[in-house]
Amino acid sequence: MKNKITNFLAVDIGNTETAVAIYKTIRKNKSHNCSSIIREKVIRIPTRHYETPDSLFSVFAPHFQKKKLNVIAISSVVPQLNSAWSEFGNRLLDSKTLLLDPMKIPGIELKIDNPSEAGIDRIVNAWMGFRRYGGPLIVVDMGTATTFDAIDKNGAYLGGIIAPGISLVTEALSTRTAKLPKIDLAMPKRVIGKNTVSALQSGIVLGHAKMIEGLLSEMQSELPEAKVVGTGGLMRVVQKR
Incomplete structure (x- = not known):
């Protein structure tokens, strides 16, 4: 056969x-x-x-x-x-x-206040992350928004964080200010920018990386020994950090 x-x-x-x-x-x-x-x-x-x-x-x-x-x-x-x-x-x-439907994904318990409000993208991230890496786990997804999702050792979804995505911040600065240009998303070589573009890269790209590092540290204080996995189309911007 x-x-x-x-x-x-x-x-x-x-x-x-x-x-x-x-x-x-x-x-x-x-x-x-x-x-x-x-x-x-x-x-x-x-x-x-x-x-x-x-x-x-x-x-x-x-x-x-x-x-x-x-x-x-x-x-x-x-x-x-x-x-x-x-x-x-x-x-x-x-x-x-x-x-x-986030409430009908088999094998994952949603330990949050309002399960019906959960984004399916975040629940799928949690479901797949746990099956591939085990728990406890934190999944960072850099897309339009940058999200952090926590999964316990048994695979239950604990909630997380939603922050403005790096592309949203870039677009907001270029459209809401008269003289600031839209920049390429690249990690600066040094923190103190010598021109407008490098100063923006420090604030936006390096700043976003530092936000991720800081929030992960805070989450791991509440979820000890959690592994971290990154995904999303914009993760490449900060992954070398």
């Missing part, structure tokens, strides 16, 4: 960017245990709040129209796009579509 191969699409709809990844799951003969998961392709586009099922199809279908997609799993922090993506999967790709 041949191995069973299942193709599925993972969709991550963020405030700034949407990432779509094609995965292949290969199960062993006579076994329901997953032997391997292979990521085949990732497509990234800016998140546009006016998307329709047809516009999504025109962008993404050429990348996987020859594949039979068994399941589409959607993680979204932009609720107004949920129906377009669901219809895109159900009607245009003829695939089973799952819209992930």
